[in-house]
Amino acid sequence: MYIYTSEQIKAADQLAEKRGMSTFSLMENAGCGLYHAICPYLSTNQKLLIASGKGNNGGDGIVLARYLKMAGFEVDLIFPLGEPKTGVAKQHLHYYEQCGFPVEEWNPNQTYDVIVDALLGVGAILPLQESLVEWIKWMKSMKATIISIDVPTGISSNSGVVDQNAIKADYTFSLHGYKPSRFLFPSSHFYGQVEVVDIGLPQKSNWRVWTEKDVQKSWVKRETNAHKGLFGTGLLIAGSHEMPGSAALAASSAMRFGIGKLTVNTTQHASAIIGPIVPEVTFLYHTYEELVRSEWKNRRFTCAAIGPGLDPTDDLEKLVTYLLKQNVPLILDAGAIQSRSYPRGEKPIILTPHPGEFSRLLQLSTKEIQENRIELASEYAVTHHVILILKGEYTVIAFPDGTGYINTTGNASLAKGGSGDALTGMLLASIEGNDCVKAAVLNAVYIHGVCSDEWVRKYSEHTFVSSDFSSLLPMICKSFEKE
Ligand SMILES: NC(=O)C1=CN([C@@H]2O[C@H](COP(=O)(O)OP(=O)(O)OC[C@H]3O[C@@H](n4cnc5c(N)ncnc54)[C@H](OP(=O)(O)O)[C@@H]3O)[C@@H](O)[C@H]2O)[C@@H](O)CC1
Ligand SMILES: Nc1ncnc2c1ncn2[C@@H]1O[C@H](COP(=O)(O)OP(=O)(O)O)[C@@H](O)[C@H]1O
Numbered sequence: 001m002y003i004y005t006s007e008q009i010k011a012a013d014q015l016a017e018k019r020g021m022s023t024f025s026l027m028e029n030a031g032c033g034l035y036h037a038i039c040p041y042l043s044t045n046q047k048l049l050i051a052s053g054k055g056n057n058g059g060d061g062i063v064l065a066r067y068l069k070m071a072g073f074e075v076d077l078i079f080p081l082g083e084p085k086t087g088v089a090k091q092h093l094h095y096y097e098q099c100g101f102p103v104e105e106w107n108p109n110q111t112y113d114v115i116v117d118a119l120l121g122v123g124a125i126l127p128l129q130e131s132l133v134e135w136i137k138w139m140k141s142m143k144a145t146i147i148s149i150d151v152p153t154g155i156s157s158n159s160g161v162v163d164q165n166a167i168k169a170d171y172t173f174s175l176h177g178y179k180p181s182r183f184l185f186p187s188s189h190f191y192g193q194v195e196v197v198d199i200g201l202p203q204k205s206n207w208r209v210w211t212e213k214d215v216q217k218s219w220v221k222r223e224t225n226a227h228k229g230l231f232g233t234g235l236l237i238a239g240s241h242e243m244p245g246s247a248a249l250a251a252s253s254a255m256r257f258g259i260g261k262l263t264v265n266t267t268q269h270a271s272a273i274i275g276p277i278v279p280e281v282t283f284l285y286h287t288y289e290e291l292v293r294s295e296w297k298n299r300r301f302t303c304a305a306i307g308p309g310l311d312p313t314d315d316l317e318k319l320v321t322y323l324l325k326q327n328v329p330l331i332l333d334a335g336a337i338q339s340r341s342y343p344r345g346e347k348p349i350i351l352t353p354h355p356g357e358f359s360r361l362l363q364l365s366t367k368e369i370q371e372n373r374i375e376l377a378s379e380y381a382v383t384h385h386v387i388l389i390l391k392g393e394y395t396v397i398a399f400p401d402g403t404g405y406i407n408t409t410g411n412a413s414l415a416k417g418g419s420g421d422a423l424t425g426m427l428l429a430s431i432e433g434n435d436c437v438k439a440a441v442l443n444a445v446y447i448h449g450v451c452s453d454e455w456v457r458k459y460s461e462h463t464f465v466s467s468d469f470s471s472l473l474p475m476i477c478k479s480f481e482k483e
């Protein structure tokens, strides 16, 4: 479940070579692994085409063709861009031919059920050359099942950039690990169903996908003699006259996700709405100025979240500056997400922008953000020593030490006002309930998504509302508790 840029793949190949594992062997592993991974999707009465490029992606296609032929599949191997140029691909072609297998000429009148795209992999440089465009147009007209090797041809490996003629695969089998474009936009929508094929290289990357197993392993069970003081005394500064619900959603999710005690600083009017929804919370009615003047140490708050349902104002900014000095875990959401510097303390500072908010922060278009979500989030987290949660499909969670994770749970039912407020509440509770900050943050994001996944298993994706987190969390959390 690791993620590698094209540069990291090349470095891994070089290191393997230095250690005695030749690229020829890696290509053999790739082709053999691809064969075993792809086989379950094929049947011997289908007519298959493998289109190989001139580089090593094409080489993988040659090895795959050999295994398929040996297993009795009806498969044509063609080179629409000309014969292989790299040494190892040439070697594998030589062996393929020595085994008695032919290379075919492209025949546009021939029809195929399955086309394997082994044209370009991590070595692709966009835009696609004209010579390839004609061939891709023919291939698309075939209406065959398309299986891409490593990355679909016409998309970048490291960014979300997509050529206008890019191949939209039904399945992509990525070698060694995912490539960043698998989780970027619009490229991720060109991958189809994705599987990773191991090729015998050690797994080492700062970036990976957070999984169900990770949540299970890092889930903290309560001691039998636990008391509320162990799970944090949170301050949630949220909710306004116009947006009281955001505070209610954040507060109820925090309580459901296990926070010990929670105080909401809000308006009198908002508290009248929040109270009946979350009777467990207490209230403060301070202005931002009054909070800034107050003695933090008298309050005993162990963590804080600020922003849901608040407008960004100068006074709010002063309050954020004050909170940043208190050396408690701090979550900054919505109105509290602004451009500023951060102290390098030991307590985590967590920012939760959606792409629009991150675009304002970086002064880049949302298109640029979506194309480079991983790199930009990581750069920001490292430079500002914060944990950055860049929300949306495949939420990116970047840590100040340069590591990062992709979340794969969640779905479009979350695309509704209030989903982010619930996440803020869950983060607040999680950070107080788990000594491992990374696991706390990642588990909150993961489970937030699982709630919506559970919802769409039974109900329409149009109908999920953030208040539903409250009724879903008890069952979802239970499923992660070890007996
Ligand atoms: N560790 C691993 O994971 C391993 C991975 N392996 C595999 O190797 C793959 C990477 O192979 P790679 O480096 O040879 O590059 P690759 O993707 O074949 O592309 C280069 C070729 O494409 C051409 N070309 C480029 N842009 C083009 C365009 N716009 N339009 C048209 N043509 C274009 C370029 O042409 P040239 O510029 O040379 O004329 C050159 O011929 C990787 O994805 C994986 O499948 C294993 O087999 C080994 C271990
Ligand atoms: N299509 C989607 N797939 C997965 N998660 C989504 C999708 N759309 C929204 N989300 C999630 O829902 C939440 C929305 O947050 P946000 O935009 O801040 O909402 P709001 O401010 O209205 O509460 C985020 O956690 C985001 O990752």
Ligand SMILES: [K+]
Pocket: 057, 117, 118, 119, 120, 121, 148, 149, 150, 151, 152, 153
């Ligand atoms: K490919």
